[in-house]
Amino acid sequence: DAGVTQSPTHLIKTRGQQVTLRCSPKSGHDTVSWYQQALGQGPQFIFQYYEEEERQRGNFPDRFSGHQFPNYSSELNVNALLLGDSALYLCASSLPLTYQETQYFGPGTRLLVL
Amino acid sequence: AQTVTQSQPEMSVQEAETVTLSCTYDTSESDYYLFWYKQPPSRQMILVIRQEAYKQQNATENRFSVNFQKAAKSFSLKISDSQLGDAAMYFCAYRRFTQGGSEKLVFGKGTKLTVNP
Numbered sequence: 001d002a003g004v005t006q007s008p009t010h011l012i013k014t015r016g017q018q019v020t021l022r023c024s025p026k027s028g029h030d031t032v033s034w035y036q037q038a039l040g041q042g043p044q045f046i047f048q049y050y051e052e053e054e055r056q057r058g059n060f061p062d063r064f065s066g067h068q069f070p071n072y073s074s075e076l077n078v079n080a081l082l083l084g085d086s087a088l089y090l091c092a093s094s095l096p097l098t099y100q101e102t103q104y105f106g107p108g109t110r111l112l113v114l
Numbered sequence: 115a116q117t118v119t120q121s122q123p124e125m126s127v128q129e130a131e132t133v134t135l136s137c138t139y140d141t142s143e144s145d146y147y148l149f150w151y152k153q154p155p156s157r158q159m160i161l162v163i164r165q166e167a168y169k170q171q172n173a174t175e176n177r178f179s180v181n182f183q184k185a186a187k188s189f190s191l192k193i194s195d196s197q198l199g200d201a202a203m204y205f206c207a208y209r210r211f212t213q214g215g216s217e218k219l220v221f222g223k224g225t226k227l228t229v230n231p
Contacts, residue, residue, distance in 0.1 A: 033216070042223045094216045
């Protein structure tokens, strides 16, 4: 049973560039949530995708956008990168409408903006 | 808005001893879930234990147990017989209950646990 996978594992960009991060959910899961974890902090919710639509959004600017594909995999796009976007980006998948619904996390993508 | 507070930035414990990590939260909801996640240096966030707010019985998972005090909005994690592999960042998280879908997790800032041999 494949868990949540993310790619790439590490990424270095410069200010102003754009980046795309990818996530494949755990087998059987149809909902993907993205979190940003700054160094020394807890994860902060960015947004969640279900049925290829953004279902919930946290307090992040429009520079952060996403997409979900028919196979439930997801992308996180960040435009016009700022130094403050340097963080660990975590993807979590879940299967809502089930009683024991829990979010399972991937290993994350470490983004460094120079 | 819901908030989660972990007042202990760092804790340490001797191998085989017991340690308790604290968490408090603020919510006006009556139905919700609480979680403890472990994040080792490998960065993978791993679910340790979960608690449904409507259940009075405290959750247990092997050496891990919680003390859930709903009125006090407190949710502490007890690790018994600590092992070197328990060393990690521990995050307390809250999720609102909804009938029709997944809700975001709200995390605390974490507690770094060191296990001394």
